[in-house]
Amino acid sequence: MQKITPFLWFDGNAGEAINFYTTVFKDSQVGEIVNYNEGGPGKPGSVMTGTFYLQGQQFMAINGGPMFKFTEAISFFVNCETQDEVDYYWEVLSADGGNKSRCGWLKDKFGVSWQIVPSILSQLLHSPDAQQANRVMTAMMKMDKLDIKTLQEAAGN
Template identity: 45%
Template sequence: MAKNTICLWYDRQAEEAARFYSTVFPDSDVKSVQRAPSDYPSGKAGDVLVVHFTVAGIPCMGLNGGPAFKQSEAFSFQIATEDQDETDRYWNAIVDNGGSESACGWCKDKWGVNWQITPRALTEALGAGGEEAKRAFEAMMEMGKIDVAKIEAARRG
């Protein structure tokens, strides 16, 4: 077991979410599913309590804690992509599976978890600094899903 694990709170869909992530992102899988050994106030014996999984190599634990807490943009997975095809593949997988689009490369999956699908071209452009970074940033501010060709065009001026 990893020394540090991200814990994500779900109402009751931790296993469904973990299995979805394992089909979308490389180096992702479901490690274990722990079930309630007996009935408890909001569930019964056999209900999924905790799911241990990885997302792009990052150890996670999904906790089926009930409806008390919701996901927010205060936490997101940031997935670096190599090109437009990879960006499209991850973005579309999340959005087309009941998720929603947001701005500047962000989207939300159907369980409320936020994702930043970030092409390396954008990261490199912003890291260049100066006018080049400013142009790329201004282009990004107009986007939902990041368009690599537009970022590269903005870099060139």
């Protein structure tokens, strides 16, 4: 069991979210699902809590009601090795009512924030060449979906 597990609060659609996320990411699975019973505050038979695993990382979800909403203050960072990977996660996670934003950020249809980031970005931004890093940052700030080729060109590679 991992020491720290992200716990996501949904308003009635935790089961749908669990199923969606486990289809988006490879090596993912649904864990234990606990449904509300007659004595609970939720609709009997609906998901109360559930665990799921995305590429080995455990998450938990609850159908807690409308009291709390997701914000950009918390996001999930998806490290992508290729442009195809960036493109895939960008499109799939923002589909069906999601919202694309700047610098690789998006919200999915449940309101959860994600950062879809090519792995090379960190290397380019932490270059010992401050001018190169600045050019990369400037290029990134103009993008919505991050483009590896454009970032590399900005770095002079």
